[in-house]
Amino acid sequence: MRVKIHVTLKEGVLDPQGKAIQKSLGALGFKSVSDVRMGKYFEVELREGLSKAEAEKELVEMCEKLFANVTIEQYSFAIE
Amino acid sequence: MRVKIHVTLKEGVLDPQGKAIQKSLGALGFKSVSDVRMGKYFEVELREGLSKAEAEKELVEMCEKLFANVTIEQYSFAIE
Numbered sequence: 001m002r003v004k005i006h007v008t009l010k011e012g013v014l015d016p017q018g019k020a021i022q023k024s025l026g027a028l029g030f031k032s033v034s035d036v037r038m039g040k041y042f043e044v045e046l047r048e049g050l051s052k053a054e055a056e057k058e059l060v061e062m063c064e065k066l067f068a069n070v071t072i073e074q075y076s077f078a079i080e
Numbered sequence: 081m082r083v084k085i086h087v088t089l090k091e092g093v094l095d096p097q098g099k100a101i102q103k104s105l106g107a108l109g110f111k112s113v114s115d116v117r118m119g120k121y122f123e124v125e126l127r128e129g130l131s132k133a134e135a136e137k138e139l140v141e142m143c144e145k146l147f148a149n150v151t152i153e154q155y156s157f158a159i160e
Binding site: 006007008018021024025028030032033034035036037038039040041042043044045046047050055058061062065066067 | 086087088098101104105108110112113114115116117118119120121122123124125126127130135138141142145146147
C-alpha cells in the first residue's frame with residue numbers, strides 16, 4: 001500500500017527557504033513568480049494486510065510524531 | 081495561478097534520508113513500513129496573465145535549472 005504524504009508550513013508561518021528560492025528564480029530571469037512555499041514530500045510503502053482504517057490511524061500517528069512539527073506545519077496524506 | 085511541483089529521486093538512486101526515516105519509524109514502533117522515499121515539494125504562485133502553455137514552458141525551465149538536479153532527480157508539476 002503506497003502513501004503520499006505532504007508536509008507544509010502553516011498559513012502565516014514565514015518560509016525563508018521559499019523566499020530564497022523565489023529570489024533565485026528572479027535572478028535567473030523568471031519574473032512571473034510571485035510566491036514560493038517549500039514543503040516536504042514522502043512516499044511511504046506500507047505492508048499489505050493493513051485495513052484502510054488501520055493505515056489511516058498509523059499514518060496520523062507517524063505524521064504527528066515524526067513527519068511534521070505540528071506547531072508550525074500541517075500534513076496531509078493520500079493512500080493509493 | 082498556483083502550481084504544485086514534486087521533485088523525487090529517480091528510481092534506483094539511493095535515498096539515505098528515506099532509509100533513516102524508515103529506521104526511526106521502526107524504532108518508534110511502526111513496524112508496517114517497508115519503504116520510505118523522501119522528496120521535495122514546492123507551491124509556486126505565478127502572476128495571472130500567463131497562458132497555460134507559457135506557464136508550462138517556464139515551469140520546465142525552472143525545474144531543470146533550479147528545482148531539480150536532473151541527473152538524479154525527476155520532477156512533475158500540476159497547474160491548478
